[in-house]
Amino acid sequence: MTVHAMMPEATHDEAARFAHVVSLKNFLMRNLEPKWRGYVDEHLTPQFAAAGRDAAEEYRDLERRLAKLGAYRTWQALTVAAQEEMWRSVGQCVDRQLGDLDTRAKTIDGGSVRTDSEFVAPRYLSKVDIHLMPGGYAADRGGDDVRQGAVFDKAAALYHMGRNGGELNDVRGHTIVQHLFERYGNLQPKRILDIGCTVGHSTTAIASYFPDAEVHGIDVGGALLRYARARSASLGQKVHYSQQNGEQTDFPEGHFDLVVSSAVLHETSFSALPRIFKEAHRLLRPGGVMINLEVPLRFDTHSTWSRIRGLFEALHNNEPFWIGAQTLDVGAIAKSAGFAEVLAGYQNATPKADRAAAPTFTTKSGPVHVVWYMVSGVK
Template sequence: MTHPMLAQANHDEQAEQLFVRDLKQYLTAEVEPLQRGIAEALDPGPGHNARAEHVYAALHHVPAFRSWAGVRRASQELLWQSVWDTVERQAPSLDGLAQAAPALGSLSLDPHFTVPDYLEDAHVHLMPGGYSLDADGVRQGAVMDRGGAVYMLGRNGGFMNDGRGQTVLGHLAACYPDLVPARLLELGCGIGASIVPVARAFPDAESVAIDVGSSMLRYAHARAAHLGVAVDFVQADAEATGFADESFDLVFSAALLHETSAEAITRIMAECHRLLRKGGVVVHLEVPSRYAQLDLWTQVRAEVEHDYNNEPAWRAATSADYAALLTAAGFVDCRIGFQDAVRNGDLAASHFGPESKGTFLSWFVASARKV
């Protein structure tokens, strides 16, 4: 399944993007296990205060590791270059499609908006310009949409990229089946892939989504409208949205927190509590990892993500005590665990529990209710 705003690759572009996909799979499945073995041989053993950091530093003296890390980074750069070529070739027509989108929802941009420090000049995931590029038209959103599908290897809902939004719905069905929001909000909506299925699930609700990038929001608004979904997109900061107190019944995020900072996560929790009406629910979906529970190599991989894939907050987000953060913000009945990834819209098959089934099979979720 696809949608009208998705940039279409020609034969050569598709071949290049498939090559990038296959290269990434090869580096992960065939080469990475060798790096794991090298890392484990360098392990100073239990009791060392910084085992992962020690091993990570030692690995940089190993040519095989430096080669793997360098090729891995190059594959990411090649991904974005191949997708950029696809989008740039169609940029005028994509802008035209955005302007011709059905009159559904709204778009509110702030010419004086200040991007958070942790996103300014941050090319997250090595995507040129990152999320916050204040560019004309819809190019940045189009790059993220097609690039995200290739980057996730099609395992986040294919070209719809809506697997995380579907999983948020799975969590609501599993833990808050009584919730029928009149107004709902997504923080850090990106291209709007997650807000669309949530808005569709609650057709009588007013759906709002915020992000920091103007180009991203133009694309998200056009994308949702072409899919027949009314969403009000607003340029705003998740730490201080500017909306009125107690003005939403559901506030959620989908893979936002690991793109922020440790300090921002605390402020976002407080903002969610301020925004919710009594009885309202907050849901934060994140990568399915808890740092302290990871084996040595996976902790080393966190350092690789930090240095080679521009993920400075990955460790902070996976180490945070979300039960404590939500409780400190004023929430009760915290649910901390892992939600099965929703496949083919089957919410009933998505279960919530204490164990992760692995990347792309589960998502970490922290949720709570305001009383």
């Protein structure tokens, strides 16, 4: 029994392999990484300070020197190996049933999908396979292919280790709606756009709160979007997906009441992010709302280890804008794009939005998956 009709089914041994990937990631995150954090932040950083130096400022040089240590390289290699094993094991599971998945997607009615064989993904998404996912977001075999979507969906729960709403991976969507309810409670969106929707994890959750709304999702991969349409439909939501670049879409001006993004901004670039905000502003009708959810990490508050860990994420988990995004004043960019009443802060993650719930939006940060960074504004 899977959480929705498009989710690939795992055999007994595939499920055991997935569980092992999570165990390995747990060991690395909860056993090994805290030791490096302790060594760097509690042992080395004070030694730097005693010598009149700031280890956090020297994090790049320190990372290069750490990489001379066999134990450090072993941690790096194991962390990459766990990630690669996740994609490999999920890929094998999906490939075993790919024909069935391609066929099943066609039999599930609801929503629409519009792909573009001439589409070229922007460089920040195409230069490397983000998260080490073979083929990245854009891989597409054409025709009825849904492979990349199936792989991404099945792997997402392993990637988040269940902390984003289990196999539905929809907590971020519910959290966006909670932010909307709390801060823009009078908005009754009739048209909604999710930029960088992947397989519609958040899109589908958001659509569930507004049954009369026309909901759209855009991303760069055809296979991702074909899967997304069928996935949303299997969960009872009719979503319209199209293959487009969030910097410049083909939707008319003032077409939407609500434009959102969910953990997308850190996968763009210094020049792309402001363009996406300007495009969101163009797409909104006067009074419309933009809400962006992001990882709750700010570079200037990072310890030495957190900076080194961020560098690892950029270089070895193929997240090239990981650090860049954390240095930006995203609220200021939203204002520059024309938004008013801009909010930048942190929203508690929630598995279900509730208009009557006590407000949780605050300027106080917290751990990833416990809170999310939100930047929103009104046109």
